Amino acid sequence: MTRTRLLNWHEDDWLITRLCEPIGKACLLVMAAMLVPGVSRIPVVVALALLMLVPGRRIEILSGGALWFLYQRLPDAVVDAGPMAVLLGMTSVLGLLLVCFVAARRFVTLPAIVRRNPILSLHALLLSLLGACIFAATRGYGGVVWGAGVVTLAAVIPFLLWRASYLMLSGRRGSAANTRFVDHLMYALPLWGGTGTPYGKGHDHLRHHSVVETRALARCRASGVKLLLLALAWRWVARGFTLLGSDSGLVLPEGFGSPLMVPDLATVIAAGPVGFSFGTRWLATLLELVHSVVELAARGHLFIGVLRLFGFSVFRNTYKPLLSRSIVEFWNRYYYYFKELMVEFFFFPTFVALSKHRAEVRLVVAVLAAATVGNFYYHVVLDHRTLLDADLNAALQALGGRGIYSIALGFGVATSMLRERSKRAAARTAGPQQGGLRAVRAIFGVWLFFALLQVWNVDRHRLAIGQRAAFLVSLFTPVEANSRQQ
Numbered sequence: 001m002t003r004t005r006l007l008n009w010h011e012d013d014w015l016i017t018r019l020c021e022p023i024g025k026a027c028l029l030v031m032a033a034m035l036v037p038g039v040s041r042i043p044v045v046v047a048l049a050l051l052m053l054v055p056g057r058r059i060e061i062l063s064g065g066a067l068w069f070l071y072q073r074l075p076d077a078v079v080d081a082g083p084m085a086v087l088l089g090m091t092s093v094l095g096l097l098l099v100c101f102v103a104a105r106r107f108v109t110l111p112a113i114v115r116r117n118p119i120l121s122l123h124a125l126l127l128s129l130l131g132a133c134i135f136a137a138t139r140g141y142g143g144v145v146w147g148a149g150v151v152t153l154a155a156v157i158p159f160l161l162w163r164a165s166y167l168m169l170s171g172r173r174g175s176a177a178n179t180r181f182v183d184h185l186m187y188a189l190p191l192w193g194g195t196g197t198p199y200g201k202g203h204d205h206l207r208h209h210s211v212v213e214t215r216a217l218a219r220c221r222a223s224g225v226k227l228l229l230l231a232l233a234w235r236w237v238a239r240g241f242t243l244l245g246s247d248s249g250l251v252l253p254e255g256f257g258s259p260l261m262v263p264d265l266a267t268v269i270a271a272g273p274v275g276f277s278f279g280t281r282w283l284a285t286l287l288e289l290v291h292s293v294v295e296l297a298a299r300g301h302l303f304i305g306v307l308r309l310f311g312f313s314v315f316r317n318t319y320k321p322l323l324s325r326s327i328v329e330f331w332n333r334y335y336y337y338f339k340e341l342m343v344e345f346f347f348f349p350t351f352v353a354l355s356k357h358r359a360e361v362r363l364v365v366a367v368l369a370a371a372t373v374g375n376f377y378y379h380v381v382l383d384h385r386t387l388l389d390a391d392l393n394a395a396l397q398a399l400g401g402r403g404i405y406s407i408a409l410g411f412g413v414a415t416s417m418l419r420e421r422s423k424r425a426a427a428r429t430a431g432p433q434q435g436g437l438r439a440v441r442a443i444f445g446v447w448l449f450f451a452l453l454q455v456w457n458v459d460r461h462r463l464a465i466g467q468r469a470a471f472l473v474s475l476f477t478p479v480e481a482n483s484r485q486q
Contacts, residue, residue, distance in 0.1 A: 010219070028309070035232060044191065075155045101181050134154050134388070158382055179203060187202055216313075228302065231301035234294050249261030268284040269463055270462075325446065367410060412449055
């Protein structure tokens with residue numbers, strides 16, 4: 001009982017009661033100031049303090065924070081050009097979001113072709129605008145104050161793309177009709193931070209998980225503090241991985257022997273099949289998987305932790321993926337909001353469109369649409385600047401590596417989903433299966449699949465397809481390192 005209470009301290013009734021009191025709220029502010037890193041610390045603490053004073057103005061407060069977030073996203077060239085350039089840059093983004101909001105709110109009045117394909121239409125519009133802005137910027141139109149909007153849109157559109165997609169989805173559902181612009185501004189430019197993937201999804205999801213009741217809000221905020229503490233812990237673990245792969249290695253306390261050093265996976269791949277020993281190649285491969293999980297957990301816990309401080313009881317982004325017993329379970333647990341994005345915009349539309357086909361066919365094709373096609377498309381848009389700046393061969397190598405990764409992931413997830421369906425059908429007749437060694441074997445199989453998959457994902461813009469393929473072969477052919485590496 002004591003152990004359970006310790007692990008779930010954020011749900012303790014005594015603690016929740018204290019957090020409802022002024023002194024408890026002050027402690028929350030102090031914890032937020034201590035645990036939120038970087039430039040986000042002050043605006044997050046200020047917003048949280050305002051929320052405690054005027055809880056009925058949460059949307060307005062977070063929308064005000066969105067303006068600060070937008071300012072932080074402005075390109076350096078725009079900021080350096082002075083206040084007028086900053087104003088034009090911010091106005092261009094807010095204007096674009098306003099156009100998207102009006103379209104979503106008046107969805108029923110849009111042309112029929114847009115209503116039938118709202119996400120496709122939106123992406124065609126935004127990517128065309130992105131291409132035009134990049135073209136204009138490369139021709140020098142963004143080099144003066146009046147070109148600040150062009151430069152800003154070129155930098156910000158990839159970040160806004162999927163957030164605007166959730167806005168358009170709200171329009172198709174009809175839920176955007178009675179909303180205000182500020183209701184969508186807060187997640188389009190989130191004070192809690194984020195990447196190209198919207199943490200917390202869009203308006204509908206956040207509204208559904210919004211908490212206002214006093215004790216429920218205190219419990220939500222306590223869970224947010226727990227996630228911030230976990231984020232701090234995982235950041236330290238990630239730092240250990242960085243030191244482990246450095247030239248000097250991870251220094252152990254005196255008396256524990258010489259420093260540990262296992263090169264990172266990109267270094268091992270670049271060294272070639274005989275650059276490092278057989279054992280080192282495998283160790284680097286497995287550690288890369290663990291490292292990627294730790295880094296993603298640290299980042300996701302931070303974003304979701306702040307979201308919970310603001311009163312949104314949303315799911316974690318990463319939840320114990322290394323304990324998954326199937327590939328599809330790992331995919332669900334590893335990067336939850338990216339998986340949700342792929343499911344929302346690729347899996348479900350494909351699955352519904354194939355309603356006349358067999359269930360297995362619909363499932364496989366829909367999974368490939370999400371985990372392969374959607375995955376590839378998402379990363380091409382996200383990495384467009386690097387791809388455009390690279391030479392043709394480097395761009396093709398990067399696209400080829402991402403393509404192989406996406407294809408392998410898609411077929412892996414599809415196969416796993418079909419196996420899970422078969423297992424559930426068999427369990428209904430044969431009863432529950434025992435764990436033990438069977439569970440360990442299943443977990444190891446998941447580790448093996450995703451560890452090998454990382455070979456195609458690590459250092460996407462530097463390593464060639466041939467290098468990655470040769471390394472994969474070397475994992476199953478125990479060729480020893482050459483003499484200079486022994």
